Amino acid sequence: MxxxxxxxxxxxxxxxxxxxxxxxxxxxxxxxxxxxxxxxxxxxxxxxxxxxxxxxxxxxxxxxxxxxxxxxxxxxxxxxxxxxxxxxxxxxxxxxxxxxxxxxGENPGLLLTSGVNVILMVGVNGSGKTTTAAKLAYLLKNENRRVILAAADTFRAAAIEQLEAWGKKVGVPVIKHKEGSDPAAVIYDAVMAAKSRSVDVVVADTAGRLHTKSNLMEELKKCRRVANREVKEAPQEVLLVLDATTGQNALQQARVFKDAVGVTGVILTKLDGTAKGGVVVSVREETGLPIKFVGTGEGIEDLSPFDASAFARSLFDGV
Ligand SMILES: Nc1nc2c(ncn2[C@@H]2O[C@H](COP(=O)(O)OP(=O)(O)OP(=O)(O)O)[C@@H](O)[C@H]2O)c(=O)[nH]1
Ligand SMILES: [Mg+2]
The missing domain is CATH 1.20.120.140 (SRP54, nucleotide-binding domain)
Known part of the structure; x- marks a missing residue:
């Protein structure tokens, strides 16, 4: 899948x-x-x-x-x-x-289970988490899954409105609280809503955070714990969203996030905006994390399940 x-x-x-x-x-x-x-x-x-x-x-x-x-x-x-x-x-x-x-290597795809699934989108500021959460919701919806978006970025001004606008565009509900509230409480509500509405997947946007800030990493761990308390297998995926244009910096982020919050896969965004797409290879080799999707534009359809062979062939002319 x-x-x-x-x-x-x-x-x-x-x-x-x-x-x-x-x-x-x-x-x-x-x-x-x-x-x-x-x-x-x-x-x-x-x-x-x-x-x-x-x-x-x-x-x-x-x-x-x-x-x-x-x-x-x-x-x-x-x-x-x-x-x-x-x-x-x-x-x-x-x-x-x-x-x-x-x-x-092989892309294992999203490891979804039959009950309520929780996908946490994590990463540094501006890497593309919110846009990618919406794109992913769109992909899943088109695979006939019932999806809700959770606005667990309660920190940045207008983050909730941004996700709501995407929710409208994609046609999926958005669970939200007030700005400044506890992101873990938003996750809790979203999981409850998913259970009562037979939703398959909660895609949770989270606030951008520097991988060096340990208190913010603790906040993500709390989101994990709350999801896990309500659904035994959750979160099924913690997807690290990395901006491919940041090059080797993305690699450093991957190392720290991986250890701190149990990342299950990586999404490289903004590949369209860089001549340094080779960073995908270093992230994979240096962290061992599977690349699950790549973002190649700002539109809702600009997210592709990662395919190693298609990627490698696209790196050079005439392969
Ligand atoms: N060209 C291009 N732009 C992208 C891609 N993904 C995201 N963007 C753009 O990157 C900018 C930041 O995207 P957001 O989704 O708001 O990033 P974020 O990680 O949620 O940002 P914060 O919430 O502030 O941490 C927006 O202008 C997006 O349109 C992509 O694959 N290609
Ligand atoms: Mg965001």
């Missing part, structure tokens, strides 16, 4: 949306690689060093990049002057995209 290869989006929809969303990253990576290969007829030390630089610039991350370059070096030692730049390019991107698909 809601995997890359199923649901309303289907393989073609996911592929084209991800492909479109990665245009900046793909253009940057492909042009840079072609540029390097245009100047050399063999994959020597210097060419490898320049490829390494290109991958780092796309935010693939030092550890992953080192692995990819080692792999290129070991797999392509036979490539020499008889190979045309075009062939060399094709071989390189096919090795890279295959390995990146492997690193990214």
């Amino acid at each position: 809601l995997k890359g290869d199923s649901g309303i989006t289907g393989t073609f929809g996911v592929l084209s949306r991800i492909t479109r969303g990665l245009t900046k990253t793909r253009t940057g990576l492909s042009n840079a690689l072609r540029g390097i290969l245009g100047q050399t007829s063999r994959l020597d030390e210097e060419a490898l060093a320049r490829i390494e630089e290109v991958l780092i610039q796309a935010d693939v991350g030092a550890t992953t990049t080192a692995k990819l370059v080692d792999l290129l070096s070991s797999k392509m030692t036979g490539a020499h002057s008889k190979t045309s730049a075009n062939d060399l390019y094709s071989r390189i991107v096919s090795v890279l995209s295959e390995e990146i698909t492997r690193i990214l």
Whole structure:
């Protein structure tokens, strides 16, 4: 369910949306690689060093990049002057995209149960939590699930109104309290409402918080506890929303949130706004967290179940 290869989006929809969303990253990576290969007829030390630089610039991350370059070096030692730049390019991107698909692994999809499900959206300020909560509610609704949104960001001015506006657009109810109230109490009410209305999924928006603020992390833990007291398996998902344009900073956030609040998966947003889409690979490899969705625009439909192979193929031209 809601995997890359199923649901309303289907393989073609996911592929084209991800492909479109990665245009900046793909253009940057492909042009840079072609540029390097245009100047050399063999994959020597210097060419490898320049490829390494290109991958780092796309935010693939030092550890992953080192692995990819080692792999290129070991797999392509036979490539020499008889190979045309075009062939060399094709071989390189096919090795890279295959390995990146492997690193990214299977997307387990949302791990929903048969009763009331609670999905907590967490992350730093402005990463895209509220928008993504609405997009997710829309996806789930289109899979014929009964959904409610919980306005558990009671901190930021106008956060509740923002979610209500999305709720109207998507056509799902929004459970809210007054600004400044306890977010855990909103979660409690939303779970109660879900139980009494036979709702399948509560998607809870939460306030943006710096991963370094331990009191705010405690607040999230309280939200978890309250959900868990009312439904044994809840929260079924704690989804960390990361802004892909923040690059390696997103990686640091992922590490801290993962340990502090038991994150079950990651959503990378704003892939459309960056040439550094490689950060998806570093988040996956460095944290081990599955990437469950990617956001590629501001519209309600701009959220795709993550598909490793579609993603890896979309990173380069001509794969
Ligand atoms: N281009 C693009 N913009 C996005 C995407 N996701 C979210 N945004 C935009 O990012 C901005 C912030 O989104 P919000 O959903 O309000 O972020 P938030 O994490 O809830 O912010 P706080 O509640 O203030 O912490 C908005 O302008 C969104 O339209 C995306 O995938 N692509
Ligand atoms: Mg918000």
